[in-house]
Amino acid sequence: MFSKIKSVGLLGLESYMLDVELNITGGKFSIEIVGLPDTAVSEAKERIMAAISNSGYEMHMTSHHTFNLAPADVKKEGSVYDLPMAVAVLSATKQIRGDYKESVFIGELSLSGTVKSIKGVLPMVIASKEHGVKDIYVPFDNCEEAAVIDGINVYGVKSLKELVEHINDVNKLKPVEVKPFKHYELPDYLPDFKDVKGQFEVKRALEVAAAGGHNVMMIGPPGSGKSMLAKRIPTILPDITVDEALETTKIYSLSGNLSKENPIINYRPFRAPHHSVSPAGLSGGGTIPKPGELSLAHNGVLFLDELPEFTRNTMEVLRQPIENGTITISRAACALTYPCSVMLICAMNPCPCGYFGHPTRKCSCPKNAPARYLSKVSGPLLDRLDIHIEVPPVDFNQLSDREESESSASIRERVNKARKIQLERFKGTNVTCNAKMTSSLTRKYCVLSETASKTLELSFEKLGLSARAYDKILKVARTIADLDGAENIENKHILEAIQYRSLDRKFWKADEEI
Numbered sequence: 459m460f461s462k463i464k465s466v467g468l469l470g471l472e473s474y475m476l477d478v479e480l481n482i483t484g485g486k487f488s489i490e491i492v493g494l495p496d497t498a499v500s501e502a503k504e505r506i507m508a509a510i511s512n513s514g515y516e517m518h519m520t521s522h523h524t525f526n527l528a529p530a531d532v533k534k535e536g537s538v539y540d541l542p543m544a545v546a547v548l549s550a551t552k553q554i555r556g557d558y559k560e561s562v563f564i565g566e567l568s569l570s571g572t573v574k575s576i577k578g579v580l581p582m583v584i585a586s587k588e589h590g591v592k593d594i595y596v597p598f599d600n601c602e603e604a605a606v607i608d609g610i611n612v613y614g615v616k617s618l619k620e621l622v623e624h625i626n627d628v629n630k631l632k633p634v635e636v637k638p639f640k641h642y643e644l645p646d647y648l649p650d651f652k653d654v655k656g657q658f659e660v661k662r663a664l665e666v667a668a669a670g671g672h673n674v675m676m677i678g679p680p681g682s683g684k685s686m687l688a689k690r691i692p693t694i695l696p697d698i699t700v701d702e703a704l705e706t707t708k709i710y711s712l713s714g715n716l717s718k719e720n721p722i723i724n725y726r727p728f729r730a731p732h733h734s735v736s737p738a739g740l741s742g743g744g745t746i747p748k749p750g751e752l753s754l755a756h757n758g759v760l761f762l763d764e765l766p767e768f769t770r771n772t773m774e775v776l777r778q779p780i781e782n783g784t785i786t787i788s789r790a791a792c793a794l795t796y797p798c799s800v801m802l803i804c805a806m807n808p809c810p811c812g813y814f815g816h817p818t819r820k821c822s823c824p825k826n827a828p829a830r831y832l833s834k835v836s837g838p839l840l841d842r843l844d845i846h847i848e849v850p851p852v853d854f855n856q857l858s859d860r861e862e863s864e865s866s867a868s869i870r871e872r873v874n875k876a877r878k879i880q881l882e883r884f885k886g887t888n889v890t891c892n893a894k895m896t897s898s899l900t901r902k903y904c905v906l907s908e909t910a911s912k913t914l915e916l917s918f919e920k921l922g923l924s925a926r927a928y929d930k931i932l933k934v935a936r937t938i939a940d941l942d943g944a945e946n947i948e949n950k951h952i953l954e955a956i957q958y959r960s961l962d963r964k965f966w967k968a969d970e971e972i
């Protein structure tokens with residue numbers, strides 16, 4: 459007896475269609491699984507046997523069962539194939555009839571026959587749709603994840619029995635209703651920019667960064683509010699687009715970070731790993747590598763507080779991915795690439811004691827300590843920061859001011875407007891914001907007025923700005939012009955962008971004296 463059931467496999471975010479083949483021949487009872495299964499796949503035999511008998515169906519106890527998971531040369535992992543394997547048994551033994559040969563099945567079985575949730579359902583549903591599959595059966599607890607996908611019938615299955623009764627036309631299931639994409643509504647209890655007194659320049663810089671997706675370094679003494687400001691960034695980020703949301707949700711689905719209550723990542727993620735995070739924690743890891751913090755922040759923010767406290771190895775991991783927007787993790791089993799287009803926000807004190815450049819307190823560090831402290835951060839990483847802002851301590855008058863500052867909602871409105879201009883500008887390319895412009899796009903869209911061009915030239919000479927600053931200033935100026943609704947980059951836009959290079963102007967130059 460032979461049967462063939464369709465399923466779908468994942469290698470990272472790459473997917474492939476998979477056939478579960480079963481051959482049953484006479485002899486002693488046994489089950490064998492071939493096609494590079496890992497331990498979890500091999501253990502499926504125990505679950506399938508128990509699930510089938512506890513659901514009231516039968517296995518041939520006097521036959522030899524051979525399962526082949528094709529293509530046979532790709533490593534299979536996890537318990538995803540329990541369900542298609544059980545269906546293959548019921549199909550070969552003619553316990554199910556009906557139209558199921560072109561459908562895809564994924565799900566883990568418990569010994570009692572219930573279908574348990576699995577990781578990666580969204581990318582698997584998308585892949586099946588792309589391969590022209592019409593019906594897919596997934597664990598009931600995962601079906602909400604797939605509800606945003608149009609053009610494929612997704613059935614949420616609670617148990618093997620329920621599935622068999624559906625296929626046998628005894629009790630029909632209904633496909634999940636497609637839900638239109640909705641943006642996450644920020645709850646009122648989130649920290650808001652209106653709680654931050656003073657710090658107008660810093661807030662403006664963060665608004666510019668959010669609008670254009672620019673990487674930021676905040677540098678200032680302890681207690682000046684760096685962490686407080688960073689915590690509020692999610693409330694001013696531009697709305698995530700549908701495509702971005704799906705990409706990010708795929709990563710969360712794969713790493714098992716979705717719940718029934720939050721089946722889709724409809725907001726820009728904000729990840730703030732502690733400085734003790736390992737390089738693999740950032741990049742992703744495992745035998746078949748899973749996404750790390752960098753990828754979990756895809757299309758959102760990666761916040762590194764107290765940057766010099768991160769180990770050098772951890773910082774090195776960031777270098778390429780921040781530049782390329784993707785990270786490739788190589789392991790013995792395979793090399794996988796995950797997207798990680800993030801806005802990097804870093805915060806640090808200016809020196810070990812924290813008071814270098816403080817208006818009232820004296821810095822107790824030896825000479826050159828600030829430059830040496832900064833040099834703990836790898837140069838190439840600093841290179842990738844577009845906006846550097848000094849966060850000065852707030853004075854008492856501002857702190858005791860009872861008036862509320864501008865709210866996050868009102869800042870976000872401007873950010874959204876500026877981001878819409880960018881989405882329109884870069885339509886048809888895979889660039890979504892000014893910070894990610896390639897050099898040819900920068901040349902095309904960062905046209906300077908004559909005075910702006912002169913100002914930039916003069917500042918290079920006067921302030922001794924480095925070549926590394928040039929492109930960054932242009933891109934940031936483009937965002938400032940967008941916030942202003944201006945077609946061309948004018949003098950005031952360039953001037954503001956130059957303001958955001960305090961490391962070049964104040965801290966970096968000291969670096970040459972080390």
Ligand SMILES: Nc1ncnc2c1ncn2[C@@H]1O[C@H](COP(=O)(O)OP(=O)(O)O)[C@@H](O)[C@H]1O
Nearest residue numbers: 653654655657679680681682683684685686852
């Ligand atoms: N501008 C400000 N407005 C209101 N409170 C502030 C401000 N700056 C700092 N604070 C207060 O000081 C605390 C410490 O700030 P924090 O963000 O931890 O500083 P840092 O990270 O720079 O060391 C905050 O939790 C907040 O209560």
Ligand SMILES: [Mg+2]
Nearest residue numbers: 684685686763
């Ligand atoms: Mg802090």
